[in-house]
Amino acid sequence: MEWVARALRNPHARVTGVVYLLYFLTAILAQFLVSRAFVAFGNATNVIATALYVALTLLFYLLFKPVNRSLSLLAALFSLVGCVVMTIAIFLPSWPINPLLFFGPYCLLIGYLIFRSMFLPRVLGVLMALAGLGWLAFVSPTLPHYLSLSIEGLGIVAEASLMLWLIVMGVNDRRWKEQAGTA
Numbered sequence: 282m283e284w285v286a287r288a289l290r291n292p293h294a295r296v297t298g299v300v301y302l303l304y305f306l307t308a309i310l311a312q313f314l315v316s317r318a319f320v321a322f323g324n325a326t327n328v329i330a331t332a333l334y335v336a337l338t339l340l341f342y343l344l345f346k347p348v349n350r351s352l353s354l355l356a357a358l359f360s361l362v363g364c365v366v367m368t369i370a371i372f373l374p375s376w377p378i379n380p381l382l383f384f385g386p387y388c389l390l391i392g393y394l395i396f397r398s399m400f401l402p403r404v405l406g407v408l409m410a411l412a413g414l415g416w417l418a419f420v421s422p423t424l425p426h427y428l429s430l431s432i433e434g435l436g437i438v439a440e441a442s443l444m445l446w447l448i449v450m451g452v453n454d455r456r457w458k459e460q461a462g463t464a
Contacts, residue, residue, distance in 0.1 A: 298447030388413030
């Protein structure tokens with residue numbers, strides 16, 4: 282009952298976590314479909330996943346705006362541009378711009394915002410910042426080949442940890458309101 286009461290006090294964080302989960306599931310399904318030669322269905326599913334990530338970006342902007350409005354907006358802009366680039370790359374596979382060029386800084390900024398927040402554990406911020414550095418490594422043509430499994434694993438652990446924390450624990454509502462009041 283205590284968990285339910287805490288969840289009802291902080292529905293925004295839970296909604297953010299659930300949208301994150303829906304994005305994860307949709308993105309995994311899209312990769313599965315594309316790998317099984319159902320490219321058209323996979324591409325359609327990727328577009329849905331991207332739409333979910335746009336929603337997630339806006340939810341994160343609102344969640345972290347009390348920490349630093351400018352950095353939260355900058356993070357959202359990086360993510361939205363990454364979503365546009367990712368959507369273009371779905372339909373133009375030879376598109377020369379890697380969306381991770383935008384998602385890397387996005388994760389770095391989200392990591393910093395989490396670390397500076399008073400309402401989420403700092404370890405989640407460190408993990409997200411490390412994931413951002415890892416995603417940026419994919420911009421290098423040679424580095425990811427040696428580290429790709431480690432980078433992907435770290436990124437998945439960081440993002441899944443944040444997603445699960447938001448769903449299960451939410452944010453410290455009192456501290457979020459305090460930080461929002463001083464922002």
